[in-house]
Amino acid sequence: MDIQVRVWRQTDSSDKGRMVTYDVKDISPDASFLEMLDVLNEKLILDGDDPVAFDHDCREGICGACSMVIDGVAHGPERATTTCQLHMRHFKNGDVIDVEPWRAAAFPVIKDLVVDRTAFDKIIQAGGYITAPTGAAPEAHATPVPKKDADLAFEAATCIGCGACVAACPNGSAMLFTAAKVAHLGLVPQGQPERDTRVLDMLQAQDDAGFGGCTNMGECTTVCPKGIPLTLIGRLNSDYRKALRNSNS
Amino acid sequence: MAVDTKVPKAPAAPVRSRKRTSSVLLKIIMAVTGILLILFLYLHMIGNLKIFFGAEAFDHYAHWLRTIATPLLPKTWFLWIQRGGLTIAVVAHIAAAIILARRAAAARPVKYAHRPKVQGSYAARTMRWGGVIVLLFVIFHILDLTTGTLNPVGDKSHPYANVVADFALDRWYVTLFYTLAIVAVGFHLRHGIFSAVRTLGQQTAKGERIARASALVLSLILVVGYLSVPFAVMTGLVD
Numbered sequence: 001m002d003i004q005v006r007v008w009r010q011t012d013s014s015d016k017g018r019m020v021t022y023d024v025k026d027i028s029p030d031a032s033f034l035e036m037l038d039v040l041n042e043k044l045i046l047d048g049d050d051p052v053a054f055d056h057d058c059r060e061g062i063c064g065a066c067s068m069v070i071d072g073v074a075h076g077p078e079r080a081t082t083t084c085q086l087h088m089r090h091f092k093n094g095d096v097i098d099v100e101p102w103r104a105a106a107f108p109v110i111k112d113l114v115v116d117r118t119a120f121d122k123i124i125q126a127g128g129y130i131t132a133p134t135g136a137a138p139e140a141h142a143t144p145v146p147k148k149d150a151d152l153a154f155e156a157a158t159c160i161g162c163g164a165c166v167a168a169c170p171n172g173s174a175m176l177f178t179a180a181k182v183a184h185l186g187l188v189p190q191g192q193p194e195r196d197t198r199v200l201d202m203l204q205a206q207d208d209a210g211f212g213g214c215t216n217m218g219e220c221t222t223v224c225p226k227g228i229p230l231t232l233i234g235r236l237n238s239d240y241r242k243a244l245r246n247s248n249s
Numbered sequence: 250m251a252v253d254t255k256v257p258k259a260p261a262a263p264v265r266s267r268k269r270t271s272s273v274l275l276k277i278i279m280a281v282t283g284i285l286l287i288l289f290l291y292l293h294m295i296g297n298l299k300i301f302f303g304a305e306a307f308d309h310y311a312h313w314l315r316t317i318a319t320p321l322l323p324k325t326w327f328l329w330i331q332r333g334g335l336t337i338a339v340v341a342h343i344a345a346a347i348i349l350a351r352r353a354a355a356a357r358p359v360k361y362a363h364r365p366k367v368q369g370s371y372a373a374r375t376m377r378w379g380g381v382i383v384l385l386f387v388i389f390h391i392l393d394l395t396t397g398t399l400n401p402v403g404d405k406s407h408p409y410a411n412v413v414a415d416f417a418l419d420r421w422y423v424t425l426f427y428t429l430a431i432v433a434v435g436f437h438l439r440h441g442i443f444s445a446v447r448t449l450g451q452q453t454a455k456g457e458r459i460a461r462a463s464a465l466v467l468s469l470i471l472v473v474g475y476l477s478v479p480f481a482v483m484t485g486l487v488d
Contacts, residue, residue, distance in 0.1 A: 008362070019362050072363040098363035105356050170367050170374075171349075172356030173272075203271055212356035213272035213349040215376065216444040217369030231452045238450030240273045 001027050001093040005040065007052050008100045010109050017109065019098070029089035033076060034059060034066060036088055037099075054113040061085040061225065064160030067167070068113050069100040074164035074223040082162065082225040102167035106174070106210040119209035120161050120177060126205035127198035128181045130190050149187045156184035158226040165220035165228075171212030176220035178206045179236035180228045186239055196243035203240060272352070273448070275345040280445035282338040282345075287438065287467070289335060294474040300487055301477075304409040311408040343384065350377055372440035379433045386430030393423075416482035424479045435472035439464050 002025045010017030024040050031039070034056050041051035057065035066083040070076035076086045091097060101109050106119040145153075157180075165176035182199050185191035191198070207213075214233055221230040299310045318327040367374055389399065394411055397403030402414040416424050442464035443457075451460055481487040 006362075017359075069361060069363075072361055072365045100361055100363065103357055103359050103361055105358050170369070171353035173353070175272075203273060204268060207269040207272050210356060212353035213276060215349075215353075215373065216440070216447050217367065217373045219367060219369060222368055229454070231454055231457060234447045234450055234452035234457075237273055237276075237448050238452055240271070241277065241450060244274075 001029055001088065001091070003027060003036075003088075003091060003094065004096045005036075006096060006098045007112070008109075009052070009112055010101075011050075012111060013108050019100075021096075027088050029087070031088045032059070032084055033068075033070065033086040033088065034084050052113065053111040055115075056084060059084040062160060064162035067102050067115060067117075067162055067164070069098075069102065069167055071098050074102070074167040075162075075225055079222075080225055080227050082160075085225075102163050104163075104166045104172040104211070106172070107163060107166065115163075117161075117163050119211070120163060120174070122209055123174065123178055123202050123205045124161075124181065127194065127201040128185070130185060131194060132190065143189050145188055153184045153187035156180045156187070156228065156232055159184075159224075159228050160226060162225060164223045164225060166211065168219040168223040169212065169214075170217060170219060171215055173214045173220075174206050174209070174211040175214035175233050175236065176224065176228055176230070178202050179232040182236050182239060183232045186235075195239065196246050199236060199239040199243050200247070203236070269352075270348070272349065275349055276448045278341055278345045279349075280448040282342040283441055283445050285338045286335070286342065287442070290434070290471055294471060297478050298474060300409065300412060301481065304407075307409045307412075308407060312406075339384075339387075343380070346377065346380060370440060372436040373444075375433075375436055376440055379437045382433045383430060383437060386426065386433075389426070390430075412478065413482055413488055416479040418483060424483060427479055428476060431472055431475045434475075435468045438468040438471065442467055 002023070004021055004023055006019045006021045008017055009020045022040055022044075024036060024043075027036050027039060034054070037052060037054060044051045055065045055067050057063040059066075061082045061084060064082070066075075068075075068083050070083065070086070075081060075083050077090055078086050099113065101107075101113045102115045102117075104115075107115040107117055110116050159177060159180035161177060163174075163177070166172055166174050169175075182202055185198060186195050216230070216233070218230050221228060296310055296314075300307045314328055315325045322330075372379075392398045393400050393415060394408070397405055397411065400411050400415060401417075401420070402411045404410055414420075416427075443460045446460040446464075447457075451457065478487070
């Protein structure tokens with residue numbers, strides 16, 4: 001199939017950037033979206049042009065590196081799918097596809113489609129961990145965890161930190177990410193001692209990184225490749241309120 | 250195929266010297282003040298509906314508002330305390346909204362070239378401008394039916410007459426603005442009530458369905474209740 005892509009090109013953070021149109025011919029419908037960009041880049045290299053820079057790593061939908069907004073939708077038109085797992089058969093011959101980076105002040109563009117997601121690391125560093133002495137793994141049944149909590153904790157823990165929630169949010173908010181991280185530790189017994197400081201510190205790091213606030217629109221959960229539920233944001237709000245009360249008493 | 254790519258300069262991370270007020274705290278302020286204002290809207294609506302019991306009942310109710318809590322408090326004191334409370338709630342609600350809206354605008358300095366319509370409901374998308382319409386209406390409404398400045402009758406001792414004069418057919422633009430504002434309130438609350446409940450910690454899928462359904466029903470009751478008055482005047486049911 002033959003398509004056209006309009007790709008965001010930006011040489012560095014000081015460049016203003018622009019959309020540039022490229023023809024991509026003879027693409028297999030079974031190619032992934034990233035493989036289509038690989039084909040484009042090989043052609044650009046042969047022509048002596050600068051290839052399009054984009055983030056990618058595992059290419060099997062689990063690392064969270066690939067990050068592009070395709071026709072205005074983070075990770076493209078397929079629900080619960082990362083860009084690397086999106087295939088060209090979901091497009092038609094002759095389509096013009098717009099490809100842009102995540103757009104957020106907290107995620108400055110490094111080059112083309114590559115953005116700096118250090119802000120997410122800062123949120124994790126603020127409290128997305130459990131302070132515990134390392135050593136031999138304890139016996140698995142030493143600390144019982146109710147099945148319901150374990151399931152929800154696992155669902156929250158599937159967040160791969162790609163940043164699609166921020167890219168899709170009309171407010172550029174990172175609440176779904178922060179909520180998932182707060183929930184997956186807050187639901188298990190090991191996470192209880194730091195439950196209050198975790199939510200306060202991670203939320204502070206999120207707000208200070210320049211993300212917007214949540215207005216409960218639900219765009220984030222719609223584009224999330226892991227389908228992190230919007231209800232977790234309510235859980236963060238509840239944890240935050242309890243932490244405020246505890247810190248004042 | 251290794252090629253030299255131009256190594257870009259590292260982007261400057263946004264530096265913030267002062268810690269931001271928590272976005273969730275600002276949202277809790279909006280949720281609590283919003284709920285207080287909804288309670289007021291419901292009481293106000295019940296009072297409005299007294300118009301269907303005739304001029305005497307309606308005027309009696311309006312005068313009673315000035316004597317609430319007497320003789321514990323002097324006459325009209327309760328009314329002024331309540332007005333003070335409502336003003337504080339409105340100012341806090343709007344102040345938090347402005348801070349959050351400015352942050353949201355700053356959070357996406359470069360817009361998307363291609364952006365399909367946001368999937369959130371119409372109500373959710375119009376919270377900010379809908380809120381502005383409601384604020385403008387509240388200012389007009391106070392000048393119209395509280396102070397009487399913009400009312401054709403403006404007789405404080407006969408509120409029934411003021412209302413009937415207000416929604417007369419030749420003042421169709423007042424009725425139109427009133428209707429627009431009430432519908433804006435309805436949309437604002439349809440998302441606002443759900444959003445407030447979520448902000449205060451609602452976190453189950455079943456609870457979300459209940460919260461969304463309640464938001465719709467509570468908003469609809471308000472819209473129908475408030476709009477029944479001008480339409481009753483226009484159709485001559487109340488005169």
